Amino acid sequence: MAGTVPTSASDHHDELVTSISNRLRQLSETSFNCRLLTVLDKLRKNHKEAFLPKQISIGPFYHHGKRWKAMEDHKWRYLQSFLARTQKKLQECVEVLKKLEKRTCLCYLEKIDLNNDEFITMVLVDGAFVIELFLLNHFPEKKAVNDVIFDKKKEWMIMDVRRDMSLMENQLQFFVLENLYNFAFGSQLTVLPSLLELAYDFFISRVNLKAEGARIFDTDVNHLLDALRSWYLPATQDAQGDGWKNVEAIPRPSHLRAAGVKFRISESNCLFDIKFSVGVLYIPCLELFPVTESFLRNITAFKQSYYKHDSYSIEYVAFLENLINTRADAKLLIKKCIIDVENWLGHDGTLAKDAEALANLFNSFGKENRFWTRNINFCSLRQDLKAYYRSHWH
Known part of the structure; x- marks a missing residue:
């Protein structure tokens, strides 16, 4: 092009290296x-x-x-x-x-x-x-x-x-x-x-x-x-497996009850501290508020974008989504006080309305997400529940 100063190949090479280096430096300045x-x-x-x-x-x-x-x-x-x-x-x-x-x-x-x-x-x-x-x-x-x-x-x-x-x-x-x-x-x-x-x-x-x-x-x-x-997060983190596994579905609460499983409120302060021992499923009480749905959706979205190695929140939502499949499932967990809906909907709803809203909420998570896990304890919990359900002795 007329009127321009020729640029040597080495000068252009240096400019390119500098440009790439600056871009890499920017990446290193923040995780x-x-x-x-x-x-x-x-x-x-x-x-x-x-x-x-x-x-x-x-x-x-x-x-x-x-x-x-x-x-x-x-x-x-x-x-x-x-x-x-x-x-x-x-x-x-x-x-x-x-x-x-x-x-x-x-x-x-x-x-x-x-x-x-x-x-x-x-x-x-x-x-x-x-x-x-x-x-x-x-x-x-x-x-x-x-x-x-x-x-x-x-x-x-x-x-x-x-x-x-x-x-x-x-x-x-x-x-x-x-x-x-x-x-x-x-x-x-x-x-x-x-x-x-x-x-x-x-x-x-x-x-x-x-x-x-x-x-x-x-x-x-x-x-x-x-x-x-x-x-x-719990005070003590569970072990993580080597690879990701598709979250396995568990039997509905009514089927688990028919197999002899009892539902009890856990005394743990950590929502994720769900245990199954000697036929009893211990679940910490989840108190629902009007902001709960928004928080669960945001924390799930945040985990999927940032902390894919830390699956506690996603596992928890997936577990409740499995348990609360129908209004009957929701009614059982409400009656057992495992889920407290008193402050949730902002009105004096009947058990039927609360149960239907609860089932719809967690069903929507299952329809919009494909749940994966590396959490060994959650995997063992699901396997233990399924094995207990399949046992004719129970």
Whole structure:
């Protein structure tokens, strides 16, 4: 081409090597688990609302959504109170986040429709909101009288916010939150709880969350949903097999009962601690709330995208999907108090309505997922139940 300076082959080679090296360096700066992915289309298809925030958008995926603009001013009020509480200058907080900007941006595989200033503003407002929310929950005496999130006349609001904070696509990386929190309250960290402690305190009222102290505070997590995943895990992890196996179906509860199997509530605090011993199936009580379906769908989607080696949540959902095949199955587990539906549907439903809704919920998981497992204990549990059922002695 006329008017251009010829480029030698060696110069072009060097540029290509540099370009590839830069791309590889970017990949090495953040792990895959730290990336924030969107929900798989096959999981979103029939249950879109389960993955959408109701009140609060956190992070870039829903930042421009009109349906969440009503709470944007409230997030800015939280930023104002956060800055007043920390006594740090706004400029200093912005500088902290700017130092993390490149690392933060690398955690998003999707293209973010924000320029640099808009991105930093979003991270600051959302990050300060999360931290201030946790602090106000932990120190209720500091709440404003007219705070709509903690309004006792609108208890559904705080439930919606808790739900929104545990959505897969509604997250900020935890290292961003933690860096902002540690900078803002560095001189007070000896007397303040850690950010993970505040987060656990905020989420503890949700379904069946009773983790042990050591695991709460010594957890390396990528974001809040990842923290919830970790807190639900048993204290002692089960052994994992060498390869993945298709989850085997087990007989229905009515058939198991006919074979002599008794259903009992387990005293364990861990939902995944299901045991079968001497003809008795021990299952921890699952207390259902209006947010339970959304949480189960998000934690399942999260596991399938990030933690394929850790199949506890998927195994648990698959096990309940096997047990709750029909309304009769659901009725049995409700009557045995293994599943508590008292706070679930938001109305005084009859046993028949509750059982039908429960059966429909878990049947939908089975239709939309193909369950695989490496968990040796869950495999043994299924095999033991099937062997007991097939024995003529029983």
